[in-house]
Amino acid sequence: MGNVVIVTDSTADIPASLAEDLSIRVVPLKVHFGNETYEDGVDLTSEQFYKKLKEAGTIPTTSQPTPNQFEEAYKKIFKETGSDIISIHLSSKLSGTFQSAYIAQQTLGEEVPLEVIDSKRASYAIGVIVVEAAQMAGKGASKEEIVNRINEMLEETSVYFMVDTLEYLQKNGRIGKASALVGSLLKIKPILSLTEEGEVYPFEKVRGNKKAVQKILSEFTRLYNGKPLHVGISHAEAEKEAEHFMSRMKEQFDVQQEVITNIGPVIGTHVGPGTISIAVTPLYRS
Incomplete structure (x- = not known):
C-alpha cells in the first residue's frame, strides 16, 4: 500500500479483478427494480442485470450513495491505511454521486486528508483515469503528483x-x-x-x-x-x-x-x- 488510496464508484465499470489488483476502493450505487434494491456490482452482476431488465418490462431507477455512506467509507479507509485519499466520481451532470462525496469531504474537514474529483465522465471513461491514478499510487507517487496527472487526463x-x-x-x-x-x-x-x-x-x-x-x-x-x-x-x-x-x-x-x-x-x-x-x-x- 502506497501513500495514497484511490476511491471511485461502481459506475467506473472497472473489472473487479483489476480493482483488486490495484487496491482501488469502489463505493457502489444502487439499482431499484420496483421494491427490490441492489448494490451495483455487489449483489447484482451485469449479466444478472440485463436478464432482469428484459424480464421486468420497465426501466429500473438508480440512486447514488449518501454523503454519510461516503463519510463512513473515507473514515474506514483512513483508519485502516493512514493514507491520503483521492476520490474520483461519475460526472456531476449525470448523477448526484460527486455531490454526495463532496459533502462528505466538507463534513470531514481536516479529519481525513481527502481530494474529491468530478471525472465529468461515465463508465470506463472514468476507469482509464482511475486505473492510471491507482498505478501511480502503487509506485509511491504523492497525492499532488497524482492529482496533477488526473487533471492532465481530464483534459486529454x-x-x-x-x-x-x-x-x-x-x-x-x-x-x-x-x-x-x-x-x-x-x-x-x-x-x-x-x-x-x-x-x-x-x-x-x-x-x-x-x-x-x-x-x-x-x-x-x-x-x-x-x-x-x-x-x-x-x-x-x-x-x-x-x-x-x-x-x-x-x-x-x-x-x-x-x-x-x-x-x-x-x-x-x-x-x-x-x-x-x-x-x-x-x-x-x-
Whole structure:
C-alpha cells in the first residue's frame, strides 16, 4: 500500500479483478427494480442485470450513495491505511454521486486528508483515469503528483459511445443535448459523447454501424496518432462488437494498455443493451 488510496464508484465499470489488483476502493450505487434494491456490482452482476431488465418490462431507477455512506467509507479507509485519499466520481451532470462525496469531504474537514474529483465522465471513461491514478499510487507517487496527472487526463481523455436506442437516456433524464435526436433514428446510428462539463451530446449521426466505427477511428487518429494509448471499451451485451473495435484500435494505434469490460447495472440502466463505449487516454510514463 502506497501513500495514497484511490476511491471511485461502481459506475467506473472497472473489472473487479483489476480493482483488486490495484487496491482501488469502489463505493457502489444502487439499482431499484420496483421494491427490490441492489448494490451495483455487489449483489447484482451485469449479466444478472440485463436478464432482469428484459424480464421486468420497465426501466429500473438508480440512486447514488449518501454523503454519510461516503463519510463512513473515507473514515474506514483512513483508519485502516493512514493514507491520503483521492476520490474520483461519475460526472456531476449525470448523477448526484460527486455531490454526495463532496459533502462528505466538507463534513470531514481536516479529519481525513481527502481530494474529491468530478471525472465529468461515465463508465470506463472514468476507469482509464482511475486505473492510471491507482498505478501511480502503487509506485509511491504523492497525492499532488497524482492529482496533477488526473487533471492532465481530464483534459486529454476522449469518450464516444453508440447506443441502440435513446429510449433509456430519455426516460432516465440523462439525454442532455442529445434530445434533438429523438424520433430521428431510422437507419441512423448516433455517436454520442460528453461535453467538457460531462453532459451527453450528439457528436455525429451516421448511417450504419460500420460508418460509426470508421468515424470514431478517424477522430482518434486526429487526436492521438503516434501516441501510446490506454484504451478502454465497455459494452452492454455487445462483447463481439467490443472485441472487434479493440482489434481495429490495435491495428491503427499504439495501444499499450487495453481493457474490455461490461457496462454495469447503473450505467446500463441509462444507456440500455447494445451500447458500446470507447474511452482513450494517452499514456505518459516516467
